[in-house]
Amino acid sequence: MAVTFVFDRDLPEVAALFLSPDFRRFRSERLGESQVSCKVKKTASQGHEFLMSRRVTRSLPAMFSKFFEPSQLFHLRENWQNTVKGWNGEFEVAIEGQSIDIYGDFALEPHRAGCRYTINHQCAARVPLIGRRLEKFVISQADKGVEQELTFLQAYLRGDIDGAV
Known part of the structure; x- marks a missing residue:
């Protein structure tokens, strides 16, 4: 399933934050x-x-809490390519100590007076018996x-978040 988000700011302003390691750390x-x-x-x-890399803590359904800790260390590799339309790329996420891979693609393109970001997540879970259900949960x-x-x-672009990057 794709997640699509429309920004009311132009592509260069939004892309500058997507491409800023300081903003990514701040946001996380x-x-x-x-x-x-x-x-x-x-x-x-x-x-x-x-x-x-970042440690993420989420509550888990009882079915998965037997297999996984609620706090996980994620390692992300993301490649952005500048195109005629804007930016697009691909990503991979490895969850430390887990047999789960998350991967997919994304695009950031002009849209009306602003821009649109679309990302598609896919997942491969190599866990016997619960793999398919786990993949659906991970993607959600x-x-x-x-x-x-x-x-x-x-919210940051609109000035609703305090703090400078």
Whole structure:
């Protein structure tokens, strides 16, 4: 399932925050995540590669709490490519100590007077008996997390979040 969010700001302003490791750390910490690190490097094709780690704590349904701790360390690799339309890319997330991979693609493109961000999550869980249900749960949690991040970004752009990056 795709998550789509429309910003009322232009693409360069929104992209500048998406591409800022300082903003990513700020956002993660303000959303309650810990052990946040983020590095970015430019790629040969004028893109950006992000390597980000963060500890995320979420409540788990009883079915999954037997297998997983509520606090997990996520390692994200994200590649952004500048295109004629805007930006697009792909990502991979590894959850430390778990047999789960999250991956997908995203795009940030002009839309009316602002821009639109769309992200597609996919998941592969190599856990016997509960794998399919776990994949659905992980994708739903990933979607919720992205919605929180995008809502935070919109509030920051509007000046509703205190703090400078």
